[in-house]
Amino acid sequence: MNRFKIITLSITICLIGCKSSKGNLEATLLESQQKVVILLNKKYKKIALIELPLKVQLTNNSYSSKTFASIQYKYLPYEKGIGNPLYIEKNNTLIRIKQATKKYLAPLEKKEYIIYTRHRMDTSKYIQQQFKPYIDMMMAKKTDTLTIGTINQFKQKHRKLLLSLTKQDRIYINIWKSKNDISIPVKW
Numbered sequence: 001m002n003r004f005k006i007i008t009l010s011i012t013i014c015l016i017g018c019k020s021s022k023g024n025l026e027a028t029l030l031e032s033q034q035k036v037v038i039l040l041n042k043k044y045k046k047i048a049l050i051e052l053p054l055k056v057q058l059t060n061n062s063y064s065s066k067t068f069a070s071i072q073y074k075y076l077p078y079e080k081g082i083g084n085p086l087y088i089e090k091n092n093t094l095i096r097i098k099q100a101t102k103k104y105l106a107p108l109e110k111k112e113y114i115i116y117t118r119h120r121m122d123t124s125k126y127i128q129q130q131f132k133p134y135i136d137m138m139m140a141k142k143t144d145t146l147t148i149g150t151i152n153q154f155k156q157k158h159r160k161l162l163l164s165l166t167k168q169d170r171i172y173i174n175i176w177k178s179k180n181d182i183s184i185p186v187k188w
Contacts, residue, residue: 025066025105027173027182030055034094034114035147036154038131040138044123047131049082052117052162053151054186056171060105067176070099073117073186076168080120087114102176119165130158155188162188 034053041048054073060066075081087094094114097103105111121127128135138146148154155162166186173182 024061024180025068025173025175025182026059026061027171027184028057028059029171029184029187030057030112031152032114033150034116036149036151037116038134038138038146038148040135040144040146042139042144045135045139046123046128047121047135050119050121050165052119052154052166054115054117054171055112056115056173057110057112058105058173059110060108063107065107066105067102068105069102069174069176070172071113071115072099072172072174073115074170074172075117075119076170080165081169082118082120084115084117087116088112089114115171117166117169127161130161151188 032053032055034055036053037051038047039049039051040046056071058068058071071086073081073084085096086099087096089095089112121131134146134148138144149157151162166188169186171184171186175181
């Protein structure tokens with residue numbers, strides 16, 4: 001009888017251990033080579049919006065397919081941003097995909113997604129002064145949109161601004177029919 005209990009307990013522990021170690025979806029932030037984009041309000045000659053590219057790698061560590069609904073960028077406080085388009089990269093081209101559709105990961109598969117944040121810019125003189133060279137360039141070119149380098153280049157020139165824009169922001173992955181959504185802090 002004792003031998004039966006030991007065998008049953010051993011099998012139960014083994015099954016629980018196997019299930020928990022390989023049953024999850026993992027999210028990792030990677031360095032993106034996509035360009036930071038700024039948008040100008042021509043009427044007021046101020047930068048109104050900045051779009052920051054983030055690369056998120058999802059890894060299915062299980063032996064079964066996983067489904068998720070969306071990858072959302074959560075702005076804190078909420079008012080400082082407006083949505084986030086989601087893309088996949090194919091042949092050096094970004095292809096926009098719908099947030100509201102199911103997305104699948106095969107067993108042990110990794111996929112990368114690009115999110116472009118949309119941060120509203122403070123119109124204060126201090127913040128706008130940092131963008132003066134870009135504003136002048138945009139006015140001369142008569143355009144309202146300008147790419148200003150990769151996120152690393154932007155971070156080198158405007159580290160404090162980047163950190164203040166993204167402080168406490170998070171990325172949420174909504175797992176289909178699960179209460180165990182993934183949440184990771186945004187770090188540069």
